[in-house]
Amino acid sequence: MATSFPDLIQPRLEAALQATSIGSELPEGFSPAVDPAQNKQFGDYQTNAAMVLAKRVKKNPRELAAEIVEAFDGEGLTEKPEIAGPGFINFRLQTDVLEQRVSDLLADSERHGVDAVADPQTVVIDFSAPNVAKPMHVGHIRSTIIGDSLARIARFMGHQVITDNHIGDWGTQFGMILHGWKNELDQAALEADPVPELLRVYKTVNQMCKDDPELKETCKAELVALQAGDEENLEIWKKCVDLSKQGLQKIYDKLDVEFDHWLGESYYNDALEPLVKSLVEKGIAKESEGAMAVFFPDHEKLADQPPAIIQKSDGGFLYATTDLATIDHRVNEFGANSIWYVVGAPQQLHFDQVFEAARMMGHDAALEFVPFGSILGKDRKMYRTRSGDTVQLDDVLVESVSRAKKIIEEKNPELPEEEKAEISTAIGIGAVKYAELSQYRMTDYIFDWDTMLALKGNTAPYLINAYVRTRAIFRKMGSDFAEAEQISLTADAEKALALKLAQYAETVPNILSDFRPNTLATYIYELATDYHKFWEACPVLKSEGATKETRLALCELTGRVLQHALGLLGIKTVEKM
RNA sequence: GCGCUCGUAGCUCAGCUGGAUAGAGCAACGGACUUCUAAUCCGUAGGUCCCGUGUUCGAAUCACGGCGAGCGUGCCA
Incomplete structure (x- = not known):
């Protein structure tokens, strides 16, 4: 299994640091950051270690950088690093290293260079959660699509994932x-x-x-x-x-969303009364104004907020009660180490309280609130139909698919009906999902058909088109990719594309650190863009020898990674469009 | 009142743990198709990163204080 380039550079950088004049006074546990260069002119990767350390030991950053560069052993990995600006150290990969990586990736059609996590967790993901007897409206789009994508990503990273649709099947x-x-x-x-x-x-x-x-x-x-x-x-x-x-x-x-469980609110009915009783016995909850409530006097933020009410004065229970019972169940029955709640941002206070109460009950599972912003109309108010109703999710999907169909009729009228239907479904549904996932989840989202289904720019059709173009090459050639005996990267567009492909390994593991599928969307868009540039600059089928083999390999890898990455977002690819 | 979130180009948005000249797309303008899908690519133009102070060699990013918007705030979920 190949290791990502930053992970290869970093230990060598640490060794170089040890060898400098400040090697003995390095801060405990210091590990230098190695990041992709922001600009190609600076090479492939960079570190700001010299500047960070120079501050602590009061040395001139550029002089320290010079020492580090002198001590750095790039043998079989990078060219001699360069110092730039206030003390950046820039690394450029040796071409044969990049070529080797392309070969390695060709052999890794399962993981595309991405390592699984070392410590897999049992994660319950709570998302979608519509109310019964009311159809899903656009407000459920975000929870459903983001939650599903996080589940796919977490599974791929090696976690034991349990998806649970906590439907509102019991209530007023x-x-x-x-x-x-x-x-x-x-x-x-x-x-x-x-x-x-x-x-x-x-x-x-x-x-x-x-x-x-x-x-x-x-x-x-x-x-x-x-x-x-x-x-x-x-x-x-x-x-x-x-x-x-x-x-x-x-x-x-x-x-194309699946749940392992549909444990709605009603599932916990019998657990609520004993739960409240136990909380009272433990002194966590107490009677207040006729109701049972949990106060948080020692909590910096929650102390000044109203308490969490877990039983009404008429004896009825509330969703805080159900949520606590649900945590019990997920921890005790599912063995959850971690529970992620993909729920709208307005519920911040509720989850702060529930999580804190769970902690007081003795739960130590990682409870994560993954909030998201609202969907607005063009007028920046809640998105509604002209008559003022909430917009139904199904109507959105139907509309999106039919718009996609219309475009296909124009662009590719000769395709058989069946294929047109399949393509318009993939693109229509993909467009809705991608519009959602390409944006940071907290940003209030302005719903606009034209942006969403645009053919250009950062949209699902653009990305799916890039995939289609990888397949078009092999279709024209008349056979699938076989193997490449010799990889030889010469053109800039080839190298840029190869590097981007290798960086899939750096991108995916980062997504879950802050639950940001949009960072993956950015990567996919950049990959598609690099591929389109390569496509313009580097004829594949007309080239010969090692160049042709290399270019075919790049097409194959781009197709694989695009398809896989879009798959992590829950978006399907098609062979033609 | 208290709390949460947001404020970046005309519009829609990236910019996670502080790093080099703040980036995309759309819209505008100018180019490139006897070609492996032009659903593409190349170029031009577009900015007091809401304001102020502070920390720092370095702030869109961190801290504090304002301004503006949205949301939540004891028995709905």
Whole structure:
């Protein structure tokens, strides 16, 4: 397994540091950072170690850099390093090292140079989590797509990943749904397409409740009956949940998203009362204004915030209670070392409180809140339809695929219908996902069809097109890539592409450090760009000998990495477009 | 009031642990197709990184204080 270039340079740099005049006074545990050069003119990699150290030992950074360069052994790895600017040390890889790396990558069609983590964790990822009896709207896009991508990446990195769809299948909305089911339901519509009918019923009752306080009480009574175990209501509830799950599954199928578990809120019903009891016994929770609450007097931030309420004065439980019971289950039954919550940023306080309460209960699993910003319309307000409704996720997907189809009809009308359908699905769904994942998750996202489905720039169609072009070469050639006996990098575009391919190994392991799939998106875009440049500058099939073998190898590797990296984002590639 | 997040080109956004002249795309303008898919590439233009102070050899990045926007703030999730 090949090691990334920074990991190869770093130990040699450390050895060089030891050999300098300050070798004996290096700070404990100091490890010099080796980063890709920002600008090609500076070489391939750089370190600022001389400047960092010069500060601590009060030496001139450039003089120290000179010592380091003198002591640095680049044998079989880099050219002699150069000093630049205030004391940067720039490294340039030897061409034959890069050539060897291309060969190594050709042999590594599973991992593409990326090492798995040394300490695999059992990670539960909590994402999507829609409410039952309400279709998913655009607000669920981010959680679903980001969560799925993180799951794919974590699995590839060697973690034991468990995905859990914590659906909202138990809550106050069921009061209205029960009443609606009994009084407003259109049986024929339900049989034809259950989910929209459930939504219609819910909306109708919700609207009626707004100006009818009496009805509101009726609904509440239905809810209480349900919670008390009323048989009729339980049966209706169960039916609603089943129908909704079927509807949700259709969307997940379109998105190619899978869950290992669907443990919704109702799954934890029986655990809530004992949990509260135990928290009270341990002195973690106490009675306050008629409710049971957890206070955080010793916590710097939470001390000034309201407490977390885990049982209402009427005896009912809240989502903080359920979330704590869920942590118990995930730790005790799934053996989770780590739980990631991909949930909107407004819930920051809630998770701060739940995590702190879990810590007080004795849990030491790493609990990570992975927040994201809102989806806005062009007017910078919550994205809604013209009539003011929330936009349904399925409508977005349908629209995106149909727009992609239209473009294919224009560009490539001679393709068979079946292929057109497959391509427009891949591009349409891919465009929605990529628009989401290419942006830093905390940035409020402005939903715009034209940006999302644009053919140029940092978009899914551009990236998929780069992949298609790698395949076009082999299709034209009439056979798949066989093997390359001799790799010989000469053109600048070849070297730049080879280096970028090698840097996949540096990019992927970093994504999870701050849960930023967008750093992978940036990499894919740069790779596609480097490939397109190579494509313009370096004819493949017309070249000969080692040059042809090398270029075919670069096409093959680019295709593999593009496909794999897009796969980590949950985006499919196609062979033609 | 308190807390969280954000503020970078006309527009949409990158820029993670401080590093060299702040980068892309879109839109604008100018070029390149008897060619392996032009769904591409090359070039031009575009900036008080919200403001101020501080730490540092070095700040879009860190600290503090402002300004502006969004969200959350005891019994919805």
